[in-house]
Amino acid sequence: MRKKTRLLIAAGAVVLVMLIGVVAVLQSESDDIGEDEVRAMIMERYGGEIEAVEIRGQHYIVRVSDENFEYEITMEQEDGSITDMKSRELPSEEVAEEQNEKSSEDTGKKNLMTEEEAKDLAAAEVGGHFIHVTTNEEAHPAEYQVIQLVEDDDEGALVTIDAQSGSVDKVLWFSIDFEDIPDIEAFAQELQEYNRQYQDDYYIEFDDYYDD
Structure with a gap:
């Protein structure tokens, strides 16, 4: 009888520990910052244009570009801290293509007849x-x-x-x-x-x- 009681107590303790773990995980996930907040933080800190945001494990991977460079920024989901940043200079032909597109748009607007x-x-x-x-x-x-x-x-x-x-x-x-x-x-x-x-x-x- 005592063995059964001890087994029941032990089983209950295991279930309780598991429940506490699940609650902790759910609570930590609910406290994670969302994608909209990530985008706002990146724009405030770095500017440029956000190309993509994806989740890898417990991190956000954000790709940002400006006129000359492209950046890959790794952020903690929990608090938004930056853990890694990689950058690459855009090839000259990509930069020239973007500038030509903008120039064409501006030229089109300027060339309207009076x-x-x-x-x-x-x-x-x-x-x-x-x-x-x-x-x-x-x-x-x-x-x-x-x-x-x-x-x-x-x-x-x-x-x-x-x-x-x-x-x-x-x-x-x-x-x-x-x-x-x-x-x-x-x-x-x-x-x-x-x-x-x-x-x-x-x-x-x-x-x-x-x-x-």
Whole structure:
């Protein structure tokens, strides 16, 4: 009887020790810093661009790059301390490629034609007199949309021009008495919306459009 009691006590003690170990492990894991915190710490300390974050055992492996170097940083999961850091200089062709990409983007932005050039193109395309111009920077590439009064007071054209290449992408002709337009900005927005929705149409007639 005493043997059984001792065995039960011993077994209970083993189970208790195992439970304490599991709780300790779970508690230590819950106290580990998360990936978002790791990213914030790396950006604050080193800057650059984080390429990847992975977990190896009890460590985070973070790959960071800047204009000339790539770094592999090893951090403790528990407290975020740095235990190792390796770096390599990026090959000159990689650096040149990144710089060329940035340069191309900057050049594309700088090479947009001016509103005055767009107005001249619209006049050369359809003639008439300038009324209104809008820059649509949400389009890719950006575009100018120029309204010209073409003939008398009742015929006009909306000329869409690629702001980068300077090509005329579309001419939407319309018929309306310009003297009846109370707000040219609002009218220009309506024309542009029509132009977007009905891309295959090239003529619109506003019959008594603004009559009450």
